[in-house]
Amino acid sequence: MDTQTLNVGLAMAMEFGQNWLRPIQERLQARYSHLSEAELDEYNEQCRAAMNFGHSRLRECWRASDKKKDVAFQLFRKCVLAAYPWVSADNLGHLFSQGCYYAWKDGEL
Numbered sequence: 041m042d043t044q045t046l047n048v049g050l051a052m053a054m055e056f057g058q059n060w061l062r063p064i065q066e067r068l069q070a071r072y073s074h075l076s077e078a079e080l081d082e083y084n085e086q087c088r089a090a091m092n093f094g095h096s097r098l099r100e101c102w103r104a105s106d107k108k109k110d111v112a113f114q115l116f117r118k119c120v121l122a123a124y125p126w127v128s129a130d131n132l133g134h135l136f137s138q139g140c141y142y143a144w145k146d147g148e149l
Contacts, residue, residue, distance in 0.1 A: 098139030
């Protein structure tokens with residue numbers, strides 16, 4: 041799988057608004073028309089897995105950081121990149137912010 045395509049797909053998976061929680065295959069195919077249906081499905085699966093992994097790990101990183109944002113981000117970065125080394129710096133920041141939002145919404149932060 042291509043790193044650039046994975047990062048485009050992850051950005052699509054994290055979109056708020058009308059595309060929130062919608063599969064990315066259709067949007068990804070509009071940009072990468074050469075991808076097969078099976079490839080689009082695999083990109084969707086990998087991008088959603090990375091997004092869900094990040095969201096689920098944010099809370100433990102926050103707790104381990106003694107609630108210090110910079111420390112939490114470094115722990116989060118290390119954790120996510122160990123599992124998904126292809127995640128770009130931009131997507132990592134967005135994933136962290138999104139995870140913080142959900143943790144805050146749930147009363148964790």
